Amino acid sequence: MTEHIPVLLKKAIEYLNVNPEGIYIDATMGFGGYSKEILKKISQGMLIGVDDDKEAISLAEKEIQKAGKRYQIVNDNFGNLEEILKNAGILQINGIVFDLGVSSYQLSKAERGFSFNLKGPLDMRMNPEAHLTAYEVVNGYPQEKLFEIFQNYGEERWAKKIAENIANYRHDKSIEDTIELSEIIKGTIPKNLWEKHLHPATRIFQAIRIEVNAELENLEKALKTSLKHLKIGGRIVVVSFHSLEDRIVKHFFQENVDRFEILTKKPISPDAGEISNNPRARSAKLRAAILRLS
Ligand SMILES: C[S@@+](CC[C@H](N)C(=O)[O-])C[C@H]1O[C@@H](n2cnc3c(N)ncnc32)[C@H](O)[C@@H]1O
Structure with a gap:
């Protein structure tokens, strides 16, 4: 099986700044690379891992159960975040992370x-x-x-x-x-x-x-829903892989700049070491923001 090496993992988790009691969404669980790190930091909180791909989910679950118990996995499109939160009985979240696109595993099949x-x-x-x-x-x-x-x-x-x-x-x-x-x-x-x-x-x-996959529409929809449910001090972290996605995230943060503190004035890119170890990382860009005003 082609291994999926998570891109910008350390940075994404750093920017998410996990509160052990918080509720977090990994909107693109994939192989659970991000989910595992979030779970390790959660004590009383909860992680909802979302992925549209059933196969990815069953492989991810094997991985993330080693890292903690406080999770729910949802096989759905993050474009349906409103319903996902409603079904899980969640009104407010402390953070959400997106690692967009396809995994190396999906590409290799x-x-x-x-x-x-x-x-x-x-x-x-x-x-x-x-x-x-x-x-x-x-x-x-x-x-x-x-x-x-x-x-x-x-x-x-x-x-x-x-x-x-x-x-x-x-x-x-x-x-x-x-x-x-x-x-x-x-x-x-x-x-x-x-x-x-x-x-x-x-x-x-x-x-x-x-x-x-209506990728851009789903991203726009999910960002709006995330903002609606984010707690004050809550964070949105997005890793994107092409300029169209990155533009949507950048504009979304800018349009709501009266409410957000944008943590990445310029997007974060992987360093040369990460790119040589994982060529898929070369076009990655991370943007993050904190909600300051509801
Ligand atoms: C780059 S991988 C994520 C890898 C993950 N962060 C990890 O470390 O293993 C992207 C994943 O997001 C899923 N995905 C992409 N768009 C989605 C969407 N709109 N809704 C739900 N899942 C989506 C894909 O099926 C894929 O498994």
């Missing part, structure tokens, strides 16, 4: 369709029971809509041409798997313009994943 390096179905659902898959986006969306997604969620300079080439390809046959899609993208962007350390399909895969 070809059958989940997240990776452009592994042949797999066009899936990309965080929640394998959700309705929309990458297949429907790639084969079913009109060319114009694909273009918008590639431009808005991928910030891909070749968005228009890639959408056009996908639409042309689909006239003859549907696009069945990740490698077939990746080859169309590679064939569209002239090789001499490929970026040195970035696979040419990176941005398009990111865009499709964001669309399939």
